[in-house]
Amino acid sequence: RTLNKRILRKNHAPRWQLFIVYHHSFPINKPRCSHVTEAFIRIVNNRSPTTSTHNYHQIRSRKRSIDVSAMKPILFVVTKREFLFCRYSNEFGRVARKLSSPNVGLFRQLRGISVVSGDLRNLSPKVRLYVEENVDLCKPDNIHICDGTEEENDNLLKIMQKQGTIIPLPKYENCWLARTNPADTARVESKTFICTENKSDTIPTPKEGVKGQLGNWISPSDMQDAVKQRFTGCMKGRTMYVVPFSMGPLTSPLSKIGVEITDSPYVVASMRIMTRMGRNILDKLQATGDEFVKCLHSVGVPATGFVESPEWPCDPERTIILHKPAQNEIVSYGSGYGGNSLLGKKCFALRIGSTIAKREGWLAEHMLILGITNPQGKKRYIAAAFPSACGKTNLAMMTPSLPGYKIQCVGDDIAWMRFDSNGQLRAINPENGFFGVAPGTSRSSNPIAMDTVFRNTLFTNVALTSDGGVYWEGLENETPKDVKITDWRGQAWVRGQDKTPAAHPNSRFCTPAKQCPIIDPAWEHPDGVPISAILFGGRRPAGVPLVYEARNWRHGVFVGASMRSEATAAAEHKGKVIMHDPFAMRPFFGYNFGKYLEHWLSMEQPSRQLPKIFHVNWFRKSNDGKFLWPGFGENSRVLDWILRRLDGEDCAQETAIGYVPKSNSLNLEGLKESVDLQQLFDIPKDFWREEVYAIEKYFNEQVGNDLPKEIANQLVDVKRRVDNM
Structure with missing residues (x-):
């Protein structure tokens, strides 16, 4: 009991129980044996049928080896002598301190999934529960709790470069180019839905025989089915990123907090630019216990199981973006394009944001x-x-x-x-960056934007120049004639000859707002x-x-x-x-x-x-x-x-x-x-x-x-x- 209290207090999770199971009991009177027993630490929800206090007492009373092959992996190891000493002398303090250390398995795994970065102790009970539910649903290989640091961002950029998702732009300072799947380049309004009990809460009733244009409604049961069909096991082989973020300055009474779960490092890097993202958001949630907007995203896996473009995985045939205003919940599947995947933007800031604003009396x-x-x-x-x-x-x-x-x-x-x-x-x-349309931006049309975007920027679907820069329609007079251009699809492109645009009409720059030379002091x-x-x-x-x-x-x-x-x-x-x-x-x-x-x-x-x-x-x-x-x-x-x-x-x-x-x-x-x-x-x-x-x-x-x-x-x-x- 003392051990449980000590660890649970450290873990800030009073709704959870700790169970210790030991087996492989080696005789302590044979010094040549490795006097080791494996202590399996498992934190499970009180409602979980997997283990119970009754079973735990049965294990203790039998004092024999227990088959734990079906349980979660080993999380911590102590010597048998140390364990028995604690058991019989009631001196649990030393082991409790060990188990409470952030570097042991108790805080390095969740539902048996390794936490490769971040600390579970930083998650409030509500955030942890949300993460656990989606770990069970999506089955990721590991979990990364984002802290928003430069080091983390550098590592994510390296991962994306290795995957072929982005390429560096040496002409500029810390700028990168991403090319999406050609089927994933814009918002998909026809696949974007609002979920409410009553259809009339979401959309007006159009005239009979007329297709409504003011939103799409989906029932709660249909939303549940859509999520189950698409998200079950969708993150196998991938990392689940937990992205805590604030829409608006963290100290503003107008601001709102969200947590996005995604399997896309491109989304994490973009959210770091577009929102205020990092450890301080988790600290605030833990201190206040406040609610947050739940944002679940996956680039998806096609129903065939075959990913056509590993550098930009998506599932355009089954893409869907769902919003549940009553629960402040967003679910997005199948697209990596910013308008569909950066869930703090249109999904949170406008669709969910407008419903919160109506309830609270703002716009x-x-x-x-x-x-x-x-x-x-x-x-x-x-x-x-x-x-x-x-x-x-x-x-x-x-x-x-x-x-x-x-x-x-x-x-x-x-x-x-x-x-x-x-x-x-x-x-x-409420945003922290600019997600602007690139074509048409030039020194003549928007010199301030041109002074803003050429450092610390993630470009998407613009053209690439042979000198390590970017090109789009509007930069004709600013790009030397001898520079070779590769279009947004990765094909050679010649000015005056090719009839298709070099940059996609909806190509974007994602850049920090604080870099804008005329950013307002307020x-x-x-x-x-x-x-x-x-x-x-x-x-x-x-x-x-x-x-x-x-x-x-x-x-x-x-x-x-x-x-x-x-x-x-x-x-x-x-x-x-x-x-x-x-x-x-x-x-x-x-x-x-x-x-x-x-x-x-x-x-x-x-x-x-x-x-x-x-x-x-x-x-x-x-x-x-x-x-x-x-x-x-x-x-x-x-x-x-x-x-x-x-x-x-x-x-x-x-x-x-x-x-x-x-x-x-x-x-x-x-x-x-x-x-x-x-x-x-x-x-x-x-x-x-x-x-x-x-x-x-x-x-x-x-x-x-x-x-x-x-x-x-x-x-x-x-x-x-x-x-x-």
Whole structure:
């Protein structure tokens, strides 16, 4: 009993029992024999039928050899004399200290699986139980508890290099290139599901005969079957990595903790960049006993058992991404691509995050956060929601063309926002890195990103140059002509001859945010930054003006709900299709979109300072297909107008869709290219009649009775105003 108490106290696991079984009893009166007995230490759950206290007492009373061949491997060895001394004299202290040492088997194995790195004592009871459950399910060869250190990261990079998963890029400092299986290059929306008891909790009921587009639902029983079919034994021959991480600064009341279990070292290395990952997360969980978001991932094993590309194992035929909001649980199988495997990102930060936010009264959004200081030194923060590959990173890292303006980056993809006790909306970037689209990034389009990504970065599916660097579409003027290029598939590629792109359209860079030269000083402030304006936008080649301001908060929510944009490379959809993408969240809603709209509307309360809401469109084209607005650094001119509106300046005129800049109120001083403002701000009546019809049809078919009355009323109002144009 004393021994049990001593060890269990060290192990911080009061729900577990210790059993000592000994056999091979050599006679102690024969000194030439090795006076050794094997002490089998096994910690089992109280509910486990494998061993019981009753059996233990039987073993003690018989005092003879016991067949333990079916038990777990030997975990510790003591001499028989030492063991008997402890047994008969009640002096258990010395052996207890030995067994409590972190280097003995008690803390080096779990369910009989070796812990090759890390210490089980660092796991809180809840984390340990979660790990044990998945060890039993996935059957890994060994377990690695990640600590986030440089040494650990270096070892993982060496492992991946040896496996052929990554290759070094000697042109840069600590940069690597990964090439995925060609079937595993983007998010798979059609295989992404939310699991709830009631289907209506996840998705609105679409019109009869219409396929819903606002998420996919799966029942708990079907989810259980899917997990069992795919995950049983899926980690045989692999290491199970336990990745503790925080979304947001660890000291922030807005932050949340997760634990990802994965068999992919690529995921571990990427999570180390994209989240705050390491031992300190486990320490906090152990100190507080808090709950955490459970994230289980495996690259999978094809049903045939044959792994086509050992350097990038995946199971694209059976890929599935599952979310269970009620248990804060994420399960992802079959894909190594970041959007499907870095479970802190879209899965946690948006899908599970939005359900937590609804319960707790805040917002988890697909938004960049930037700080902008005007020439007078007044600084404001803006959040902006654009679909993937629509310029979030470029705007967040913009170099303003307007003199006297300064942009600083808080985040480029996700914002968690909560009203504080003073009624001010404050936001944090829950991520720790940038997972940006590479093609199109260049010195001319985003010089800040170019100054950020060429050290400590993991590139995926970009092209390789013969001088040890990388290439993608957009770097034509920055890559010497004599440099040979190998495309993302590993094939030789010649500029001007090959018709396929050198880099995959959704190729990525994964780089630490702290390397950004314009990272905002408050980007890790635990209270977040105050948000003064929210922008919505997308790729609209026709009809939608450069910028317009919503009439009020409710109209702004309607503007977000009505967003449409060309499909992007980050999703599996192909072609230039204009898709509805409300709030840029269509692929990421964690619950019923109608309830999501109600949640946004509920933010309007008398004690709160609501941000102004705007819609922007950098991508409008002329009749001959050319962009009407130069974009990039020139977008600072639009932000300048927005800031002046925040200050109450009378520089806007009313239209059917909202407030647009008055004539000559947009600062074009020093603009190198001439722009046609009339085309940029034209609001064609026929176009907007069709637009309103498309929005109305979408709401009727996709949201139905779940559409809040306030949004339906906004639709009626804008329809009337357009008819009266």
